[in-house]
Amino acid sequence: MTMLSTRAGAAPYTRLLLTVYDLWVIRISNSFAWRCNSAHFVDLYRQHIGRRHLEVGPGSGWALANIDLPTEFDLTLLDLNANSLNHTASRLGVTVTQIKHDVLVPLDERTDTFDSVSINYVLHCLPGDWSTKAAALTNLARTLKPEGVLFGSTVIGIDHSFNMLGKALMFAYNKIGAFDNRRDDLPGLRRLLSDRFEQVEVTMVGNVAIFVGRRPRTTN
Numbered sequence: 001m002t003m004l005s006t007r008a009g010a011a012p013y014t015r016l017l018l019t020v021y022d023l024w025v026i027r028i029s030n031s032f033a034w035r036c037n038s039a040h041f042v043d044l045y046r047q048h049i050g051r052r053h054l055e056v057g058p059g060s061g062w063a064l065a066n067i068d069l070p071t072e073f074d075l076t077l078l079d080l081n082a083n084s085l086n087h088t089a090s091r092l093g094v095t096v097t098q099i100k101h102d103v104l105v106p107l108d109e110r111t112d113t114f115d116s117v118s119i120n121y122v123l124h125c126l127p128g129d130w131s132t133k134a135a136a137l138t139n140l141a142r143t144l145k146p147e148g149v150l151f152g153s154t155v156i157g158i159d160h161s162f163n164m165l166g167k168a169l170m171f172a173y174n175k176i177g178a179f180d181n182r183r184d185d186l187p188g189l190r191r192l193l194s195d196r197f198e199q200v201e202v203t204m205v206g207n208v209a210i211f212v213g214r215r216p217r218t219t220n
């Protein structure tokens with residue numbers, strides 16, 4: 001894996017793209033390409049977000065902006081791209097801690113531990129196969145409190161049910177490096193999560209795996 005390929009997954013999120021992200025990704029792509037209505041993500045966040053929360057790869061901050069945030073909410077944003085950090089922080093209008101960091105690289109040991117960590121629509125942007133992407137889940141499992149929960153979703157690349165729009169976007173996004181998910185399969189994702197969490201739930205909606213991991217294993 002090169003630094004260049006890691007950066008490719010975060011590079012598209014310019015200030016301009018973030019202004020149209022909700023329309024293109026949340027409304028159009030989710031419903032018509034991946035066939036996973038955005039309401040599934042709102043439910044996911046509502047069910048699992050905790051008081052001290054780490055949001056990995058916030059993009060436009062859409063999910064956090066569309067739920068009632070817990071009282072005394074303590075939010076940390078982590079992203080390789082400063083545009084996503086700044087856009088989300090100003091959209092939410094709450095005090096946030098921002099960490100500009102590659103999720104594939106271990107976090108500073110002084111980083112807080114969290115009640116909840118979300119990594120929504122980020123795994124399909126990371127370079128390599130599951131053996132490379134595993135580092136992200138290892139790093140995040142380590143930042144959770146023992147009773148903490150990790151949740152998120154990812155477009156599964158090894159899937160024979162893509163529609164025409166899904167196939168076209170898979171081709172285009174993988175070509176430019178915005179996605180690198182052609183080798184991502186569902187059993188592999190389940191294995192990665194089960195190796196790091198005692199309790200795992202994975203549900204497929206359209207081409208999207210929605211996942212929850214509880215009780216991080218301490219051996220990781």
Ligand SMILES: C[S@@+](CC[C@H](N)C(=O)[O-])C[C@H]1O[C@@H](n2cnc3c(N)ncnc32)[C@H](O)[C@@H]1O
Nearest residue numbers: 009010057058059079080081084102103120121
């Ligand atoms: C597709 S957007 C997801 C946005 C949002 N979470 C959502 O659900 O719509 C991917 C986000 O992950 C960030 N990202 C991509 N690669 C990353 C990496 N290696 N480390 C940290 N953030 C990364 C991008 O900059 C972007 O903000």
